[in-house]
Amino acid sequence: MKLEVRLPQRGYAIHLKKGILDGVGELLRQTFQGPKVLIATDSNVAPLYGERVRNSLERAGYATQTFVFAAGEASKNMNTLMDVYGVLADGHFTRSDAVLALGGGVVGDLSGLAAATYLRGIRFYQVPTTLLAQIDSSVGGKVAVDLPQGKNLVGNFYQPGAVFIDPDTLSTLPEAEVLGGFGEAVKHGAIMDENYFARMEGYQTIADLLKDSEKLIEGSLRVKIGMVEQDERDTGARMALNFGHTLGHALEAATGFDRYIHGIAVAWGMAAVARGSVAMGWMKAEDARRLNALLERFHMIPEVNLSLDDLMGKAASDKKNFGGTLTLVVVPELGKHEFKRLSLEELRRFTKEALPWIS
Numbered sequence: 001m002k003l004e005v006r007l008p009q010r011g012y013a014i015h016l017k018k019g020i021l022d023g024v025g026e027l028l029r030q031t032f033q034g035p036k037v038l039i040a041t042d043s044n045v046a047p048l049y050g051e052r053v054r055n056s057l058e059r060a061g062y063a064t065q066t067f068v069f070a071a072g073e074a075s076k077n078m079n080t081l082m083d084v085y086g087v088l089a090d091g092h093f094t095r096s097d098a099v100l101a102l103g104g105g106v107v108g109d110l111s112g113l114a115a116a117t118y119l120r121g122i123r124f125y126q127v128p129t130t131l132l133a134q135i136d137s138s139v140g141g142k143v144a145v146d147l148p149q150g151k152n153l154v155g156n157f158y159q160p161g162a163v164f165i166d167p168d169t170l171s172t173l174p175e176a177e178v179l180g181g182f183g184e185a186v187k188h189g190a191i192m193d194e195n196y197f198a199r200m201e202g203y204q205t206i207a208d209l210l211k212d213s214e215k216l217i218e219g220s221l222r223v224k225i226g227m228v229e230q231d232e233r234d235t236g237a238r239m240a241l242n243f244g245h246t247l248g249h250a251l252e253a254a255t256g257f258d259r260y261i262h263g264i265a266v267a268w269g270m271a272a273v274a275r276g277s278v279a280m281g282w283m284k285a286e287d288a289r290r291l292n293a294l295l296e297r298f299h300m301i302p303e304v305n306l307s308l309d310d311l312m313g314k315a316a317s318d319k320k321n322f323g324g325t326l327t328l329v330v331v332p333e334l335g336k337h338e339f340k341r342l343s344l345e346e347l348r349r350f351t352k353e354a355l356p357w358i359s
């Protein structure tokens with residue numbers, strides 16, 4: 001299956017096919033004629049899929065180099081970014097060459113930012129290998145690294161030239177990471193597509209979910225593409241994709257980026273916003289119950305032990321904070337969303353309502 005992201009001058013194709021990993025080189029040749037590709041990947045993905053992708057690229061006539069960094073969110077920072085720049089510069093990569101991200105959202109966000117900024121921008125391609133990256137992060141062009149103060153605080157919008165998704169790579173993904181991706185899929189259904197949400201309510205086990213992976217990827221990508229096409233630079237409609245992230249990102253930052261994986265922090269953030277929204281009369285109680293039940297079925301709402309001050313300190317760094325007023329995404333009913341403009345003090349009161357046990 002081929003999906004298109006239609007953007008003026010920057011449109012691209014998303015190729016979704018089991019086994020596509022071995023054909024990446026040939027497909028890339030249809031869009032990129034340069035001589036050299038840097039495969040950026042992490043320490044878990046490199047031994048699993050690095051050689052297959054490298055062979056495929058070399059069969060298609062590309063020279064390749066591979067850069068491997070330590071897996072995990074803790075690597076999504078300026079130090080690793082500097083390492084990528086070093087490899088590109090030492091390897092004499094020029095504007096005719098490209099970076100190809102092979103891995104999850106951490107690899108894509110980090111190497112995308114490197115590609116966006118090295119020599120003021122070289123070509124960039126994504127081969128996502130986690131469910132989260134296949135349904136969300138590989139598409140839409142948000143590239144970034146974290147700062148200790150908050151998530152994705154240094155970044156840009158830089159669309160890939162193409163995305164190649166092989167759902168077979170999910171066979172090696174740890175279950176906890178499958179659930180991280182599922183968190184973002186639930187978000188897509190909750191904000192935009194009640195039928196898609198209902199389909200996910202049909203899954204009883206992780207095996208059910210993986211059996212349906214192609215439909216899951218397609219359902220999420222349709223929501224994501226629609227948002228990106230409407231509002232590429234995140235100034236309006238696209239902010240809906242941040243449902244659960246205001247508190248979720250704050251949780252990740254407040255716990256040093258190594259305690260909760262992103263999709264689980266988002267699931268926790270969505271459940272909290274749903275609870276607070278019911279208390280405020282902003283969400284149908286029955287729909288909040290359905291959202292909570294689906295997340296609970298897969299044990300995706302961790303118990304969090306954090307002070308309100310810590311959480312609010314990090315929430316203030318949210319990118320939807322404009323001069324002290326923040327846009328909170330709420331879901332009045334499943335498949336719909338609304339934006340609430342809140343001062344930081346109002347967000348604090350809302351969070352207290354949502355999480356009455358923290359102080």
Ligand SMILES: NC(=O)c1ccc[n+]([C@@H]2O[C@H](COP(=O)([O-])OP(=O)(O)OC[C@H]3O[C@@H](n4cnc5c(N)ncnc54)[C@H](O)[C@@H]3O)[C@@H](O)[C@H]2O)c1
Pocket residue numbers: 042043044045048071072073076103104105106107109129130131132133136137138139140141142143151152169170171172173174177180181184261262263
């Ligand atoms: N740019 C965006 O639009 C966007 C959207 C959502 C999330 N994100 C970002 O994405 C990141 C999270 O991405 P993620 O959940 O993919 O995390 P990740 O990249 O850390 O990958 C999760 C883990 O799975 C391993 N892995 C990857 N593919 C594998 C495979 N096929 N088999 C076995 N192991 C594999 C990785 O090595 C890592 O340990 C966060 O930094 C988040 O902020 C960005």
Ligand SMILES: O=C(O)C(=O)C[C@@H](O)[C@H](O)[C@H](O)COP(=O)(O)O
Pocket residue numbers: 136140142151152184234238239241242245319
């Ligand atoms: O594509 C988007 O837009 C999103 O918000 C997708 C989110 O799932 C993702 O986590 C994104 O990186 C968050 O963006 P940020 O602008 O809040 O850093």
Ligand SMILES: [Zn+2]
Pocket residue numbers: 184245262266
């Ligand atoms: Zn996210």
